[in-house]
Amino acid sequence: MAKLQNPNLAKIHRNYTVEEVADLFSVHKNTVRLWIKDGLATNDNKRPLLILGSNLREYLQGKRASAKRKCLPYEIYCLRCRTPKRPAENMVDFEIINGRTGRLIGLCPCCNNIINKYVGIDQLAHIQSQLDIALPKALKHINESNKPLVNSDFKK
Template sequence: MKKQHPNHRHVKIHRSYSVEEIAKLFSVHKNTVRSWLKNGLTTVDNKRPMLIHGQTLYSFLQVKRVKHKRPCEPGEMYCVRCRSPKAPAGDMAEYQSKTDTLGNLVAICPDCEAIMNRRVCLSKLDEFRRYMDISIPQALKHIVESTQPTVNSDLL
């Protein structure tokens, strides 16, 4: 099962939640919410049932999410396997266009040799060229522009 991070945007800030309600809201176990309480999430008071104000829960989850972010510098790409930003192997990357203005930089991690991706805007591609050699593959527009015949051709 894929590990999901609780989305702080699901919290209503003007409401108080019990431990069970928070667990149900984020589809996590009650013990997960109790561990959040041990790690700094505060309750309204020390009485039972334990109630957590929505604004407090919202802030706690937002801080927790920001703490775990690993921002990349302009010359770096994030390796999911290594869980850290790194410069690509050989300082080489390939730009794969997704739309007219947006695409992905695809490279290989120097440590684990996994594929790394980074979404970039075509207009900002020159900023990345200072740090790495970027190739942009050009596809042939028509099949007749190819110098080698295709397998599905009767023109042999």
């Protein structure tokens, strides 16, 4: 999987060669050459190719912005498919984390991978109009059970 490069590593008032950019971002020189073919501006067409740091930073910020996918309130981002998806059968479970937040847990309809999304409890009413949310039920305390456990060794 491709690693996201941090655009802030490039100094904006410095010129870089292809090799220096490759070392700076820990990528191969051919990757930097592909970036140039893809639209990364160089100073001129003479050798060695020089890349202005501000152009490099703008290019990487643009690549990062184009890779982002905004989820709607009822969508959950699937890491395997790399797209926001509506959970399978529009069903999710809600797991409380603390007093104000929780986690929606569902299945991706394409790859059947588990997908998660952290939401505030105040957002549940809005999301519940689009998805079927299974809220947690209070568990019975073990002392309140009127039937003894099957694996107990009671001798009467």
